[in-house]
Amino acid sequence: MEEKYFVCTGCQKRYPPDRIFPRCDDCFEPLEVEIFQEKINKKNHPKTTVDIHDNNILSKYASYYSFTHLDKELSLKEGNTPLIQANSLPSLLDIDNIYLKNETVNPTWSFKDRGTLSSIQHAKNSGYNYIGTVSSGNMAVSVAAYGARANIKTFVLVSADIPEEKIKPVLIYNPVLIKVEGNYGKLYFESLKIGRETGIYFLNSDVPFRVEGSKSIAFELCEQFNYDVPDYVIIPTSSGGNARGIIKGFLEFYQSGIIDNLPRFVCVQLEGCAPIYQAWIDRIDRISPVVKPKAIDNAIANPYPPSGNELLRKLRKYDGIVTAVSDKEALAAQKMLAREGIFAQPAAAVSISAIQKLRIKGIISKTDKCVAIITGSGLKYPGILDYHRFDIRTCTLENMKENIVSILKK
Numbered sequence: 001m002e003e004k005y006f007v008c009t010g011c012q013k014r015y016p017p018d019r020i021f022p023r024c025d026d027c028f029e030p031l032e033v034e035i036f037q038e039k040i041n042k043k044n045h046p047k048t049t050v051d052i053h054d055n056n057i058l059s060k061y062a063s064y065y066s067f068t069h070l071d072k073e074l075s076l077k078e079g080n081t082p083l084i085q086a087n088s089l090p091s092l093l094d095i096d097n098i099y100l101k102n103e104t105v106n107p108t109w110s111f112k113d114r115g116t117l118s119s120i121q122h123a124k125n126s127g128y129n130y131i132g133t134v135s136s137g138n139m140a141v142s143v144a145a146y147g148a149r150a151n152i153k154t155f156v157l158v159s160a161d162i163p164e165e166k167i168k169p170v171l172i173y174n175p176v177l178i179k180v181e182g183n184y185g186k187l188y189f190e191s192l193k194i195g196r197e198t199g200i201y202f203l204n205s206d207v208p209f210r211v212e213g214s215k216s217i218a219f220e221l222c223e224q225f226n227y228d229v230p231d232y233v234i235i236p237t238s239s240g241g242n243a244r245g246i247i248k249g250f251l252e253f254y255q256s257g258i259i260d261n262l263p264r265f266v267c268v269q270l271e272g273c274a275p276i277y278q279a280w281i282d283r284i285d286r287i288s289p290v291v292k293p294k295a296i297d298n299a300i301a302n303p304y305p306p307s308g309n310e311l312l313r314k315l316r317k318y319d320g321i322v323t324a325v326s327d328k329e330a331l332a333a334q335k336m337l338a339r340e341g342i343f344a345q346p347a348a349a350v351s352i353s354a355i356q357k358l359r360i361k362g363i364i365s366k367t368d369k370c371v372a373i374i375t376g377s378g379l380k381y382p383g384i385l386d387y388h389r390f391d392i393r394t395c396t397l398e399n400m401k402e403n404i405v406s407i408l409k410k
Helices: 087-095 110-127 138-149 162-171 185-200 208-224 241-255 275-281 309-316 327-339 344-360 382-387 402-408
Strands: 006-008 032-035 083-085 097-102 131-137 153-159 176-180 232-237 264-270 322-324 369-374
Touching: 032 208, 083 208, 087 097, 087 232, 087 327, 087 344, 097 208, 110 131, 110 138, 110 208, 110 241, 131 138, 131 185, 131 275, 138 153, 153 162, 153 185, 162 176, 208 309, 232 309, 232 344, 241 264, 264 275, 264 309, 264 344, 275 309, 275 322, 275 327, 275 344, 309 322, 322 344, 327 344, 344 369
Parallel strands: 097 369, 131 153, 153 176, 232 264, 232 369, 264 322
Antiparallel strands: 006 032, 083 097
16 A cells, blocks of 8 residues: 555645654644545445455555554454444434444543554554653543553643543553643644654644544444445534544545445534634634633533634535534433443533434434434543432332332332
């Protein structure tokens, strides 16, 4: 496989494939691996392009990745996540067909593992001895875990006010963890500068090969729907890299002739920290930082998302939608997903809130086929459960039967 060049998503300037710094020197917009668009004979797909028995996402979809060498030992068997048809949500939301792409079953319980594998493969191929990341939780765990498996020194930078329960699952992998006081949005850009000066490859939210990992979600969805794509794909959105990857994956299959049309993409933010949504409704092309973010789950609360401008461009070009939901709506959606047997973070459940909101507005119809991307497990943030009211009863062993019977009679 010939390595692809990087292309600036803003000014389209091209960069060589051995470049590590993930942003353009001229306009500072994020770089992206050139799109794969070789025409494929649909009758021969997936036999000639995808090994359906391969459970490594990078080798399974090798025709859509530019790696000349793969170290399969880096993988923790990420991806290949289930697509579940919802049972209770259709009646609750008045939509016949709702599907859940359950990313909570990845090795470290979130979608981040796809991009971490792809990025760390690029780091190893490029000869880097140090990796790092800036994270509010999910990516920190993912990069620490994969760094440990790759036996590569790993630096994890987190906000100083991160909940303690989000740190402990990172520490077990023994990275260098640094709590940083200051603006979280600026931390991302400062890390890139430090990485360039010190030789640390920061696998942050929108580095090109993290976006490349996320596009495997789209590939899997196409397979799981037998290449008859859904009407809507709803994506919880913070930094924007995952949404960029999903859109890119569908585009590559579409431009290769494997699918006949694109779904409509919906990106969802929390109202207390929604810079992409604000730019969307203001009809402007560039995001502005949120000065005082206030959201119930910081996994979806990046005040200055580095992929924000490019995501706006993509969504406007392909008739996408950006919406925002309240903390209360996210918590309600978390309980809705629990009725389906999925314990998700509120940040991951916002896709359900968005479907509900768009159905009420009449944008999504009753017969539309909708896929909600469930990005991360609630096990990553169990403290959030304190916001819910649960029915917990206490009784003695002697009167236990009496209590149970009284409940059954209600």
